[in-house]
Amino acid sequence: MLTIKNLHASVEDKEILKGINLEVKAGEVHAIMGPNGAGKSTLSSVIAGNENFEVTEGEIILEGEDLADLAPEERAHKGIFMSFQYPVEIPGVSVTNFIKTAINESRKAKGLEDMPANEMLKLIKEKSELLEIDRKFLSRSLNEGFSGGEKKRNEIFQMAMLDPKVAILDETDSGLDIDALRIVANGVNKLKNENNAVIVITHYQRLLDYIVPDFVHVLHDGKIVKTGGKELALELEEKGYDWVK
Ligand code: ADP
Numbered sequence: 001m002l003t004i005k006n007l008h009a010s011v012e013d014k015e016i017l018k019g020i021n022l023e024v025k026a027g028e029v030h031a032i033m034g035p036n037g038a039g040k041s042t043l044s045s046v047i048a049g050n051e052n053f054e055v056t057e058g059e060i061i062l063e064g065e066d067l068a069d070l071a072p073e074e075r076a077h078k079g080i081f082m083s084f085q086y087p088v089e090i091p092g093v094s095v096t097n098f099i100k101t102a103i104n105e106s107r108k109a110k111g112l113e114d115m116p117a118n119e120m121l122k123l124i125k126e127k128s129e130l131l132e133i134d135r136k137f138l139s140r141s142l143n144e145g146f147s148g149g150e151k152k153r154n155e156i157f158q159m160a161m162l163d164p165k166v167a168i169l170d171e172t173d174s175g176l177d178i179d180a181l182r183i184v185a186n187g188v189n190k191l192k193n194e195n196n197a198v199i200v201i202t203h204y205q206r207l208l209d210y211i212v213p214d215f216v217h218v219l220h221d222g223k224i225v226k227t228g229g230k231e232l233a234l235e236l237e238e239k240g241y242d243w244v245k
């Protein structure tokens with residue numbers, strides 16, 4: 001589904017990613033762990049097409065298609081979902097209206113008409129019930145005064161509605177309490193299936209108590225230095241990152 005080959009990326013002429021190789025198949029959950037500054041967020045930004053980073057070598061291939069020349073929106077339309085995609089507060093635009101627009105823009109990019117209103121309502125109902133999101137939340141202004149947990153709920157709702165092929169969740173280390181982690185984990189567990197893949201980026205092992213990964217990769221200084229199964233996360237928790245360096 002997603003293949004990353006010898007990926008090198010720089011920011012302001014400083015090389016951050018130094019040859020990443022990763023193969024993610026449909027139905028798999030991959031965790032990327034690593035110390036602060038290892039390049040985890042850079043990797044997710046580069047996959048999503050963030051133009052602040054320059055890819056100097058290598059390829060990112062989604063279902064056989066090289067993403068190199070595609071803008072972030074085009075990658076999103078092809079099925080790459082990135083958490084923190086829309087971290088901005090948009091007063092006056094509800095959670096529901098925001099996602100309706102996103103879905104219709106994605107359809108437009110594929111030459112499709114807007115989703116009929118009744119179909120949209122049905123989809124919203126189905127996904128919000130699945131994720132136990134109440135109506136009141138759906139009518140709130142996007143991210144305005146959202147708690148950490150509510151931001152996560154919104155992201156997971158977006159993910160459910162957009163139904164991506166590859167979801168990349170960069171769980172930054174700060175501000176995620178246990179409730180927020182549970183929201184993310186429950187959402188991922190309900191949304192993952194045989195036709196999609198999830199990449200969870202995390203500094204801490206505790207998220208992986210709830211989302212059980214098929215593979216754990218350790219990123220250090222811009223390279224994947226170790227790959228293992230879910231037990232690797234526990235080993236890292238116990239021994240720290242110095243052990244893999
Ligand atoms: P992680 O998510 O693993 O903590 P990051 O990808 O955020 O690591 O950062 C990796 C390295 O890249 C760090 O040394 C960081 O300072 C640097 N870096 C990331 N983004 C930028 C940027 N926009 N400008 C300059 N340096 C950056």
Ligand code: MG
Nearest residue numbers: 036037041173
């Ligand atoms: Mg960091």
Ligand code: MG
Nearest residue numbers: 040041042172
């Ligand atoms: Mg980070």
